[in-house]
Amino acid sequence: MKKSLLYSAIGAATLASTSFAPAAFAERGSDGHINIIYWQAVSILNPYLSGGTKDIESSSLIIEPLARYDESGNLVPFLVEEIPTVENGGISEDLKSITWKIKPGIKWSDGGDFTADDVVFTAEYCMHPEGGCQQAEKFSDVESVEAVDPLTVKISFSVAKPFPYGPFTGGESPVIQKSQFADCLGTKAPECTDQNFGPNGTGPFHVTSFKANDVISLEANPNYRDPAKPAFATMTFKGGGDAASAARAVLETGEYDYAWNLQIDPTILTQMESAGKGKVVSAYGTSVERMMVNMTDPDPALGDKRGTIEGGAHPFLSDPAVRKALSLAIDRATIVEIGYGSGGQPTCNVLPAPEIYASTANDDCLVQDIDKANQLLDDAGWARGGDGVREKDGVKLNILYQTSTNAVRQDTQALVKQWWKEIGVDAELRNIDGAVFFGGDQSSPDTFQKFFADIEMYTNNFNGTDPENYMGSWACDKIPSPANNWLGSNMPRYCNAEYDALLAEMAKTSALEERGEIAKKLNDMLMQDGAIIPLVHRGRVSAHANSLVGVKHNAWDSEMWNAADWTRAK
């Protein structure tokens, strides 16, 4: 009797003491399980063999780059001591090499040491000519990557790079383990299924089971560099279905803690959020939904010369008044309200962010002005015909307006058609399946490179924060044509010697403020010339449970970039 009393007293005392322990002392795995849902299921955990965003983001939980972009677009060191710059000697004076110093003591999830050899190997893996590496862009102009010592990597470029932070930053180029992927170089890369489905990493989680296109089971990495993180011991990363039911799973039923990329009707999202279980978050990166204006003639009668510079200028879109009028007639605020809600903002720039690159010179497009558009067309000699459609010298303003199959895009098309009708322009709407439109198949006439239409609409963006490569897409030599198998990025077929000259100048400029000025000028040139009509600055929209703390929604890198810091609210 007395013994049991004593034991129970001890028990009570222990209980009392633990209940007074500081609640903030979190340790690895103390918050149990977390469920994440990506409505596009993950196919492979190797971003070098898949460019799909879902694969890049899921693998970012496991494998990490040397540095990542935070939610404001700043580079943050992850596996290195600090970000190399010219001032601290990390970047050479001639801008041709960059040296990264790796943090000591980092281990792979299988216990091996993380060294510069792994970084060198990763570069070899992606730059291998037969590897089919989907992220080869990140390693453009890289001449060599060498391990100066086990904790120092030096990357040398073949040309001077004012922005040398391409390789090994961001979710698209994480470091993979040399010992694991040693036999997977070149053509053998796709055959290493075990490695591709379960890479060893330095990140907060590692894979326990992977079912392709279905679900990933992960657990906390026992060799993660911070012993108190991650707070979650296990994770389920489920995929499949559609965005609406994913939002429902977080916001209404509470089965999941995080849902990605909720491209659904904004009114439905707000209604789901009112259930009070979760929160919708949006972050703005560089995605702009825009219309490309075809400067060449897509007339089928031209045969092989259709859609090329040789075929001649566009019969009516080559008139700047027409291009300006088309843009003036569009009410961007209404498009955002109907299709994007909190996930979009009207914009007048094809380069909307980061802030130092955002120009304010074009903001007069934010206000719709049908009267002024009509005036412009009248002054340019486009008179209304009997059917209300304007014409001049036998050319009628009939526009073939194409885009991909997507409910929001079709709504936008319908609205735009209506506004253009008010200014005497007749629009024929067309939509093409996304896989065909964006596919680049040579034999298909419906790809967005061939642009056998007058106006096409889609969204584009760029990785990271440096716009040099992106603005370079509209150089004269990037025009898609039969000569280069239609592999070009300059869809409007815009060719301006001044633009190309500015691009060359930017390639030589290293000071950030000056680069910003040039980028703004490039943007303004495109906007004033009307080659591109920007519509909506699109953000990423995701949702997370109210009990999930620490989410910093990031449009510049993977949304899982700081998953190591997430905790469960008490």
Next chain:
Amino acid sequence: MFTYTLRRILIAIPTLIVISFIIFALLDLAPNDPTGNLPMTISPEVREKIRLSLGLGEPLHVRYFLWMKQFFVNEPLNIIEQVFEVSIGDSENRLRVQSWATRSPVVDLIVERIPQTLWVVGMSYVVGILIAIPIGVISAYKQYSWFDQLGTFISMVGFSVPTFFTGVLLIIIFSVNLQWFPSIYDTNHKVTDWASFGFQVKQMFLPVLVLALYNAAQLTRYMRASMLDNLGQDYVRTARAKGMSEKVVLLMHVLRNSMIPVVTVIALSIPQVFSGAIITEQIFRVNGLGQLLIIGIQGADIPLVQTLTFIFAVLIVVFNLVADILYGILDPRIRYD
């Protein structure tokens, strides 16, 4: 009977070869591109390299014969190896049909998906049959009664209302409002004890209900029609005159004869279990073979779609044969040859 079966099997072989060529050619010539769904940030030159690395550089007939070899020679060898745990030839380097999205063998993906497909879609079929047969029998026996009218009404509703509507409706009622069942299926869940079995039943309940309703609707009508046919026959009157109870007449004599066409309908519908209920799988994220096919089609993952479609074609041909033979076995009046 035997010569008939043999003849049917021999005809099936050229049929399947023609089907395989049509599937292969149709998918290959379609204007789809596996790099279409990749983000815009990947430059056109890199996309071209990706396309080449997927083997898209070779002409059609070369790829067709490679695929045939992989499907008919390599994969069966792999299966034999796995089942009997032997090693035949150079198994390490044997070319296997690989999915372009996951870069892993297609057959492995299919095998991974079979458990949930069988659990949910297979179970819904069984449940559908178990519901349909009693309802059909009673509806026919008490023709035009309130039970029959109700049964007809539910059949019409179950058949006409699409599964994407019933599925979402049930989720709203049972998952969101009542919070009784989960809306997302956990494919990792293992049944080890009664508690986990209870959870498995819970997560299967809604998708099985949706599909069973749809299947039962069809089968009830078949059962009812077949029963009505037989209830008017002379032998039923004879059986009653002999003094047998209604129960014996109904269940022993009429039901057995009515089951013949129904069994053949069921046999013909079994391949549909494997092609999965594509829409329902998507809604509940059951992630079975149907969802695999949809992901393959949307991502232009041609090897995956070709292999899956061909497997479904084989199943349909096989079960057609099974249905015909079953019909001949069950009904002594039918004799082939």
